[in-house]
Amino acid sequence: MILFNNVSFSYENSEELAVSSIHAHIDRGEFVGIIGPSGAGKSTLVNLINGVIPHHHKGDFYGEVLVCGRDTVESSCGEISHHVGSVFQDPESQMVSTVVEDEIAFGLENFNIPADEIETRMAEALKMAGIEHLRHESTAALSGGQKQRVTIAAAIALRPKILVLDEPTSELDPQGSRQVFKTLKRLNQEYDMTILIVEQKVMLLSEFCSRLMVMEKGRIIMDGPVRQVLEHHDKLLELGINCPRVVTLTKLLKNASLYSGEFPVDVDEAESVIRKIMEGAYDQY
Ligand SMILES: Nc1ncnc2c1ncn2[C@@H]1O[C@H](COP(=O)(O)OP(=O)(O)O)[C@@H](O)[C@H]1O
Ligand SMILES: [Mg+2]
Known part of the structure; x- marks a missing residue:
């Protein structure tokens, strides 16, 4: 589903590589957790998958990223979005509508989904994200955690083959965070959705993911089955990651x-x- 072939990237106006020499491949149906200290390159890595890099953030790009077999440099963001759903670190940066249901309908309408199908998918996405009661709310009135759930619902409704999420539970309480992971697990199992999630809560990653990637200074320093990575407990602690x-x-x-x-x-x-x-x-x- 995703192939990184010796990928390095530096943002324009920056001398340093935000990610360097990334080699990785992610198969269909994997559920991958990405951890690492702040500035390690986690957001850059996921934005290389959804095409935000290089299409929105300019810079020096080396190597290639293939998503569903296509080079992300040669595909537009719109094309990539048919395969890859994204939940960004800052929900406000991705919200476009003033009412919750419009926010979810927006992507579906853009994808030319028929009206009755929109209703079905909207109801399912609201339920999965645990926000049925917020359907008619104004997005401006929502809390940070509620906004996160709305962006998750909007992404889920599109039923992408690949879903990338960048710290989607940062403003949710432990119960809300667990509920998000349960929903992701369901999407992973029922739709064989390939999921990559950047997340600080290692306990949830270790319980729900099949694979963990650890990033430090722009590199993937560990990548493997959850149990195998957690055995490097001392190194993780050194990175400030709470096991x-x-x-x-x-x-x-x-x-x-x-x-x-x-x-x-x-x-x-x-x-x-x-x-x-x-x-x-x-x-x-
Ligand atoms: N838009 C940007 N412009 C310039 N430098 C950036 C930008 N975004 C991130 N960086 C830099 O790239 C590196 C990796 O950042 P990021 O991918 O956001 O890390 P993480 O998500 O792990 O905190 C950091 O050194 C950061 O300062
Ligand atoms: Mg980040």
């Missing part, structure tokens, strides 16, 4: 020679590990 408690706890258990298996990625799995330790199931360690 989920289940990882910290597992590390302690490993250091104490009480456990030597795979890293659990959620509370249920950690509970099962601890239960087995208590029951002496790992006594061979």
